[in-house]
Amino acid sequence: MNHLVNITKKELKELLTPGSIVSIVVVMVLLMSVGTVIGGEVEESSAAADIGVVYDAGAGIDPAASYAYLDTPAEIKLLIQDAYAYLYGTDGGTAASFIHYLDVASGDDDGIIAAMESKGLSYVISVPDAITSNIAGIKTMSGAEQTRIDTYFIFKDEGLFGSASDSVGTSLVGAMNSILSKKIADMAISGDSSYILQPLTWGGDGNHTSVNGTVYSGITPYALSGSMMSQSLMVPIVVMIVILMVGSVVISSMGSEKENKTLETLLTMPIRRTTIISGKLLAAAIVGLVYGVAYMIGMMFYMTGLTVGSTDVNLSDYGLSLGMLDWVILMAILFLAIFSALGICMILGAFTKNYKMAQQMTMPISFLAIIPMFVFMFMSWSALPALGKALMFLIPFSHPMMAMNNLMLGDMSVILGGMAYLLIFDAITIFITVKIYNSDILITGLEQTKFMRKLNKLFNMKKEDHENS
Amino acid sequence: MADALVLKDVKKIYGDREAVKGISFSVREGEIFGLIGPNGAGKTTTLRMICTLLNITEGSISVCGHDVMKESEEVRKIISYLPEDSGAYKDLTGRQYIRFMAAFFADGEKYHQMVEKGIRMSNLGDRIDSKVSTYSKGMMRRLLIARAMMPEPKLAVMDEITSGLDVMNAYEIREIVRDIAKNGVTALISSHNMFEVESLCSRVAMINHGNIVEHGTPADLKRKYDANNLEEVFVRAVKK
Numbered sequence: 001m002n003h004l005v006n007i008t009k010k011e012l013k014e015l016l017t018p019g020s021i022v023s024i025v026v027v028m029v030l031l032m033s034v035g036t037v038i039g040g041e042v043e044e045s046s047a048a049a050d051i052g053v054v055y056d057a058g059a060g061i062d063p064a065a066s067y068a069y070l071d072t073p074a075e076i077k078l079l080i081q082d083a084y085a086y087l088y089g090t091d092g093g094t095a096a097s098f099i100h101y102l103d104v105a106s107g108d109d110d111g112i113i114a115a116m117e118s119k120g121l122s123y124v125i126s127v128p129d130a131i132t133s134n135i136a137g138i139k140t141m142s143g144a145e146q147t148r149i150d151t152y153f154i155f156k157d158e159g160l161f162g163s164a165s166d167s168v169g170t171s172l173v174g175a176m177n178s179i180l181s182k183k184i185a186d187m188a189i190s191g192d193s194s195y196i197l198q199p200l201t202w203g204g205d206g207n208h209t210s211v212n213g214t215v216y217s218g219i220t221p222y223a224l225s226g227s228m229m230s231q232s233l234m235v236p237i238v239v240m241i242v243i244l245m246v247g248s249v250v251i252s253s254m255g256s257e258k259e260n261k262t263l264e265t266l267l268t269m270p271i272r273r274t275t276i277i278s279g280k281l282l283a284a285a286i287v288g289l290v291y292g293v294a295y296m297i298g299m300m301f302y303m304t305g306l307t308v309g310s311t312d313v314n315l316s317d318y319g320l321s322l323g324m325l326d327w328v329i330l331m332a333i334l335f336l337a338i339f340s341a342l343g344i345c346m347i348l349g350a351f352t353k354n355y356k357m358a359q360q361m362t363m364p365i366s367f368l369a370i371i372p373m374f375v376f377m378f379m380s381w382s383a384l385p386a387l388g389k390a391l392m393f394l395i396p397f398s399h400p401m402m403a404m405n406n407l408m409l410g411d412m413s414v415i416l417g418g419m420a421y422l423l424i425f426d427a428i429t430i431f432i433t434v435k436i437y438n439s440d441i442l443i444t445g446l447e448q449t450k451f452m453r454k455l456n457k458l459f460n461m462k463k464e465d466h467e468n469s
Numbered sequence: 470m471a472d473a474l475v476l477k478d479v480k481k482i483y484g485d486r487e488a489v490k491g492i493s494f495s496v497r498e499g500e501i502f503g504l505i506g507p508n509g510a511g512k513t514t515t516l517r518m519i520c521t522l523l524n525i526t527e528g529s530i531s532v533c534g535h536d537v538m539k540e541s542e543e544v545r546k547i548i549s550y551l552p553e554d555s556g557a558y559k560d561l562t563g564r565q566y567i568r569f570m571a572a573f574f575a576d577g578e579k580y581h582q583m584v585e586k587g588i589r590m591s592n593l594g595d596r597i598d599s600k601v602s603t604y605s606k607g608m609m610r611r612l613l614i615a616r617a618m619m620p621e622p623k624l625a626v627m628d629e630i631t632s633g634l635d636v637m638n639a640y641e642i643r644e645i646v647r648d649i650a651k652n653g654v655t656a657l658i659s660s661h662n663m664f665e666v667e668s669l670c671s672r673v674a675m676i677n678h679g680n681i682v683e684h685g686t687p688a689d690l691k692r693k694y695d696a697n698n699l700e701e702v703f704v705r706a707v708k709k
Contacts, residue, residue, distance in 0.1 A: 260556035265616075268520045269573040270546040440523050444483070 026367060048088040050098050051172065052116055052124035052152075053080055055131075057103040061096055067183055070135045076127065077101075079183075083175035112152050113210045125173060126150040138184060138199055149173045149202045153209040155221045155318075156382055156409075170220065173202040211318045212410055219318065227313040228320065228405065233377055234299045236401040239337065240373040241295050243397050246288035246338055247345045247365040250280065254349030255358025264443065273437040277430075281342050288338045315408075326407045329415060333403045336422035340396035341365060343429025350436045353445060372398035380405060381414055393418070396425050473498045473624050473655035474519065479528035481514050481679075488514045490679040491528065496624075496657055496672075501650045503670035504659040505699065511679040512659040513553065516626050519657070520550040533623050549617035553629040556609065559602035563593050563612050566601055567619070574620040587619035590645075607638030614645055618654070625649060627658045631665060643669055663699040675703050682706045 056073040061081070065074040085095040100119060104111040106126050116124050131147045138144045151170055177200040184199060205218045257263035266276060315321055322330065344365055352358040372395050375388070381402045384392060392398040399418035406414050436442060474496040481489040489511045496502040504512050517523040519530055521541040530537045532544045557566045567587040575583050588597050591612045596604070604612065610630070617625055630646065631639035646669060650656055660666050666673055667687045674684040683690060683706040687699055696702045 260559065261552050261554060262556060262558060264517075264522060264552045265550065265555055267522055268545055268548065268550040269570075270542060271573055272542070443517060443522050 022363070048084075048090055048094070048098055049122050050100060050120070051084070052100050052102045052112075052119065052121040053077075053127065054102050054104050054106050054112060054124060055080075055127035056129070057101040061099075061101075063096075069187075070139075070180070070183060071132045073132070076131055079176055079180055080125075080127070080172075082179055083172055086179065087172055087175045106150075109152070109208055109215045112208075113154065113215055116152060116154055116210075122153070124152040126152065135180070135184065135199060139187065146199060146201045148206050149176070149200055150206045150208060151202065151220075152215075153207070153221045155209050155211045155224055156380075170203060170207070173200060176200060177202070209318075211320065214319060216318050219313065223313050224315070224318060224320065227315050228408075234296075235404050236373040236376045238292065238295045238299055239334065239397060239400045240369045242288050242292045242334075242338065243341045243369040244362070244366055245291045246284050247341050247369075248359075248362050249287050250284045250342055250345035251349045251352060251358045251361050251365075252355060253280065253284075254346075255352040255355040255361075258352060259354040267442070274434060277346065277433055277437055280346065281339070284342050284345075285335075285338055288342075289335075292334065292338075320408045322404070322407055329419075330400070330403050330407060333415070333419060333422065334400040336419065336426060337397050337400045339426045340422060340429065341369075343426055343433060344368075346433045347429060347436060350433075350442050351445060368395050369397050371395065372401050376401040381411070382409075393421065396422055471498050472496065473533055474502075474657060475529075475531045476515070476519075477529050479515070479518065479530060480526045481511075481518060481523065482526040488679055489518070492674075492676065492679070492681045493528075494674045494681060494684055496655055498623075498655050499650065499653050500671045501646065501656045501658065501669050503666035503673040504657065504676060505661065505663055505666050505673055505703065506676035507661055510676045512661075512676055513628055515676070516550070516628050516657070516659055520548055520626055521545055522550075547623040549620065549622035549625045551613055551617045551625070551627040551630065553632060555613060557601045557612060557616075559600065561601055562599060563591060563597040563601060563604070564588060566612065567591070567597075567616060570616045571619060583619050587615045589615075590618055591615035606633055607635070607641070610634060610638065610642055611645070614642065618649055622654060625654050625656045627656065629660055630658060631660075631662065639665075663703060667699045673699065675699075675706055677703075677707050682709075 055076065061077050062074040065072075065078045067075055067078065070076075070079075081092055081095045081099060084090070084099060085092050088095070088098075090098075100121065102112065102115045102119075102124065104115050106128050112124055112126065115121075127149055128147060130145075134145045134147045151173065177198060180199050207220045208215050208217050209219050209221055209224070210216075211224070254263075257266065267273070345362075348361045348364065349358065352361050372392055375384070375392060376398070379388075381389065381392070392402075393414075399422060403415060403418070406412075472495040476495070477493050478491045479489055479493070480487060480491050492511075492515065494502075504515060506512050514523065518525050519532065519537065521537050521544055525538055533547055535543045535547070537544050557563075558569070561569065564584075568584050571580055571583040571587060574580075591597060591614075593608060593612065596608065601609070601612070614627075614630075617627070627646070631642050634642065643665065646656060646658065658666070658669065670687065672684065672686050673690070675682045683702065685693070690699065690702045690706075691697070694702045694705045696705060
């Protein structure tokens with residue numbers, strides 16, 4: 001038993017290094033943070049939101065309105081208010097404060113979208129004036145007709161859960177339908193029961209969504225987001241895997257060279273140090289590209305299998321597809337990001353002493369790849385707060401992760417800014433790498449630098465003081 | 470005979486520690502010169518400075534007239550360095566390793582000749598096509614010496630060439646080094662094995678705590694200190 005304890009203790013000591021403990025804690029904190037963010041997104045998406053209504057804008061809301069014959073605009077407005085209060089669990093006064101009547105003609109799609117944009121509304125319902133006469137028709141069975149309520153959305157890439165609010169938007173009309181149906185039945189007026197049960201129709205061609213400034217009918221942002229989910233999830237995962245693989249290849253190669261003492265031999269060959277750096281970078285970039293293509297194909301099949309049947313939305317019908325130039329830009333950003341990873345890894349690799357240390361050295365690059373992956377799997381660039389945007393912009397691997405969605409939505413400022421940043425970042429890392437490869441650090445490690453020697457001296461002095469006391 | 474290697478007041482300082490404290494010595498063309506001293510004396514640091522791996526803090530080193538700091542690329546064309554306990558790329562076979570290294574020095578027909586020479590010098594027989602990871606220490610050392618000598622360097626710098634080898638392999642390696650010198654290659658070897666150095670080298674320099682404490686031929690040094698071997702010389706020179 002003592003031997004078992006002895007061996008177990010030794011193994012634990014080797015496995016639970018400060019590095020591995022830090023990585024466990026960081027992953028735990030990351031997962032907790034992601035959980036909180038998702039929870040916040042879902043909560044926010046189901047919270048009461050401002051909505052617009054196109055119906056009888058001039059008259060305003062009559063606070064004393066009550067249901068009588070359902071044949072006046074005041075009663076229809078009360079119906080909308082009650083449906084809203086029912087849907088979000090608010091009182092009538094609160095509901096009224098969230099409902100904004102727009103002074104736009106029913107059916108004027110562009111005018112409605114413009115009003116939504118100016119007022120910052122998530123969605124609008126358009127109720128035709130004919131609703132009162134249609135209700136009268138249902139009650140009397142003379143020319144009974146359902147009333148189509150149109151809904152309008154503006155598509156924004158709001159991440160996996162941000163788009164949940166769109167489904168809540170369409171539910172408002174459903175709530176109106178239920179209340180109206182009950183009211184008509186309560187009036188106990190004989191008529192066609194199917195119309196009494198369903199006096200309103202909605203959805204289908206009644207949905208109108210603005211995508212990049214063009215209004216499309218028969219689609220909701222929720223359906224679009226569902227179709228975009230496969231790439232929203234796939235791209236960050238593939239980029240993360242490629243970065244980790246490439247980083248591991250470069251750092252391990254350096255660790256292996258140092259452990260086997262082949263680096264010293266290589267550095268005395270009649271070639272420039274920049275040639276050695278370029279050769280290592282090029283090989284790792286090719287490996288990265290192979291990994292990238294292989295994983296992209298694999299993930300595409302995986303995600304297709306995962307989402308088959310869940311949506312039949314063809315994104316290209318709504319202008320949400322990538323052209324040849326977009327693909328070129330995407331590949332360029334991916335290449336620049338891989339190069340950033342390689343640059344960082346070459347710098348970190350210079351400080352490794354052996355293969356084991358090289359494995360630990362991949363930790364910083366892992367964090368830099370995993371953090372934006374989690375963020376962009378669940379949120380989009382536009383949905384991030386200012387601080388989040390700044391942090392994500394500074395991490396070079398964020399840019400290929402968000403590039404596809406930004407290209408589809410035409411957010412070129414982030415794309416071009418990101419490319420410029422990556423170019424500067426890569427230039428700086430290459431400069432530092434060349435400096436390190438021309439210095440003694442590559443051979444002696446950090447221990448022999450002035451700073452580390454002073455630090456060690458200080459540490460040893462304190463240790464001696466402690467032991468003496 | 471001209472000097473193949475000249476060190477003048479060479480210092481190497483790490484932070485506040487002087488690893489090499491202003492040493493000077495020279496190695497003549499075609500001789501085997503030994504740099505001897507205990508572990509941590511500054512031998513490897515000196516060899517690394519000669520081979521352009523470390524920057525010199527003060528002083529100068531020239532190899533066949535080329536300054537190692539100012540003409541490092543020229544120096545790397547005429548030297549071969551064999552670090553202590555060095556290895557080769559384990560995923561390659563011996564032949565692939567020889568080919569990989571030869572490609573840095575030659576191309577075309579010269580390249581093929583160099584590869585053949587390297588394979589012949591390694592004397593590994595059929596095992597030249599085995600993975601390097603399967604080699605014994607002695608086989609590995611023969612491969613690395615072949616790699617170092619096949620480009621016909623003007624100066625071969627070898628750090629602890631027989632460390633960790635058994636008697637037979639160590640003897641064989643020493644014979645190879647003697648052959649190299651006979652073919653006109655200047656060799657600088659470092660070792661803490663003073664008996665080995667005495668049997669191989671025409672001249673030696675003794676280094677301790679970064680200082681050259683004595684230098685000359687083994688015979689002169691033994692006479693000067695009335696010693697039976699270089700080990701006794703070293704002990705007496707350090708105590709002096």
